[in-house]
Amino acid sequence: MQIVRHASSRRCGLSAPGLRLAAQWILILIPVLCCRATGPIAAQENAAPTQSQSAVSDDAFIDLSLLVAPTYPTGWPAPTFPPFHLQHDARIGALSPYNRDTLAIDENTGTQFDAPAHSVPPPDSKYPDAGSAGLVTGDRVPAWQLIGEACVVDCTDLCDAGAPGRSALVTRQRIEQWEKEHRALSTGDAVLFRSDYSDKYYRPMPKGVRFVAAPVDERAPAWPDPDPGCVAYLAGRRVMTLATDSPSMGPLPKEIAAETHLVGLRQGMCWVESGTNFGKLPAMGACFCLLPIRHVGGAGAETRALAITDPALARRLIAGARNRQVADLSVTLDEDLPCTWTGAAAGQHRPPYLRKVLISWEQSKGKSFAQTHYLDSQCGTHLVPGSFALPTQGFDRASYSPEVQGWLRDYESRFGACGASDQTTERVPLGQTCGEARVIDVRARRGTAASTRPSSPVIRVEDIEAFERARGALRAGDVVLFSCGWTDEYYKPLPAGDDCLAAPLSGRREGWPALGAEAVVYLAKKGIRCVGTDCPSLGGVDPREALMTYWALGSRGMVAVEFLTNLAEIAGRPAYFLFAATKIEGCHGGPGRAIAVY
Helix, strand or coil: CCCCCCCCCCCCCCCCCCCHHHHHHHHHHHHHHCCCCHHHHHHHHCCCCCHHHHHCCHEEEEEECCCCCCCCCCCCCCCCCCCCEEEEEEECCCCCCCEEEEEEEECCEEEEEECEEEEEEEECCCCCCCHHHHHHHHHHHHHHEEEEEEEEEECCHCCCCECCCCCCCCCHHEEEEEEEEHCCCCEEHHHHHHHCCCCCCCCCCCCCHHCCCCHHHCCCECCCEEEEHHHHHHHHCCEEEEEEECCCCCCHHHHHHHHHHHHHHHCCCEEEECCCCHHCCCCCCEEEEEEECCCCCCCCEEEEEEECCHHHHHHHHHHHCCCEEEEEEEECCCCCCCCCCCCCCCCCCCCCCEEEEEEEEHHHHHCCEEEEEEECCCCCCCECCCCCCCCCCCCCHHHHHHHHHHHHHHHHHHHHCCCCCEEEEEEHHHHHHHHEEEEEHHHHHCCCCCCCCCCCCCCCCHHHHHHHHCCCCCCCCCCEEEEHHHHHHHCCCCCCHHCCCHHHHCCCCCCEEEEEEHHHHHHHHHHCCEECCCCCCCCCCCHHHHHHHHHHHCCCCEEEEEECCCCCHCCCCEEEEEEEEEECCCCCEEEEEEECCC
């Protein structure tokens, strides 16, 4: 297995905005700046969200991501790229109280993200196009570049306009015409090329052959996309983020595709490919967000792309991103980091995280680089949907092990009926995992676990009530994040990283603070739909108590985001939390990306 590591990143420049745009920024940023002032106003930092910051309707979140499933044309149709594979490792029953999955997935699967390192060789490689942008791998693209104002360029007239195997090209003139009709483009904008190509051709196989394979084989017109001159013009405008609803930002034939990629990526651009639903967005004003999995050294990543159309929230997020006030809250995935569940004893581990280079710089002669990954669906920063611990309707409870049946009786005597769920990852509304971040500091719980091992300190209702007395009541739609600094302290390369997961699970040290089921019930009554933690899990290391936590979450329609990091950056200040997992059909978890705009 060939591993490529990069040591540094390139900082992308920011061009000076026009006076009119600067004035708009000032009007938007005044409330934020006031919140950070000294004196009486500073108390607002820790206050509950105002009415204008309360929950936003799920309808305001537009999913721009394709569904990833084995029956769809999810990957690039070349022998180099293995097909996507979802394996159900465990099913709720006698052997496991959980549903667990393993993924084999590469960076070019479904809706995807290209970082500069996809096409720009690293500077020490001595290839002709090598440069510092080649050090900007997917995990090193700055978080502020993942958000921008969606500027939708209509290219629908170009769909199917090319000859077989060739693309109709989007030229600089089309961008200039858009600017005449709207405004000049600049840094902080995300330019979306809308052709409706994926909406039309992304279908289950065999119809799905029309999406990529047929154009590549010159049996059908290829997708429309920008030519190198168009991308160069946008780079000159210092636009750093692009998106297309076609399979690639590179138009066919492949020579034009390679040049288009190189022109933009060597300027530090990143972009989304295989988007969808661009027609649901206005020409400008929506907030575009891409949330790629944070693979170390990646040429890009599988991603979730979304847009937010609520005007007030969109303006707020766009302004924060323009001001680079975006915190990255996701751990990086690497083989020598403790990103995968090790279990309490031999044979109880989940599949390890593995990565392999599919196309090396040597193989491509300096033209392209790509990786694939093998990972547990709850590896690193990930989603926990209801179906992780809840069976589907009609499940025979007698098929649980006798031990788990006893735990279930105890749970239901305390918390009521345990529910059922078919909520896999792709069924979780985007609006459920996004909202005002309320960071509750539970560091004081560390060191308070029971004497028996393995065990975790319990986060209790009184911890939440104390936070509310100090910072204001929780409100429906808030995302409650429990912070104890666990990943900041222990998420380190192995063997030191054993303190993060392996040692607590085996009882060699105290576990991380875990959310008690009573606290889950309290949060549900407050209208909280999503909770998160900067620990490996919300359930802790005690198997019985952990299962009760997940039963309580799922039974009340709540989801969790686990394995966060860097929560201290947003604690005590108004911040909006954004998370989404890769859109995989039938998956009982899902790696994803979490960021926050403050």
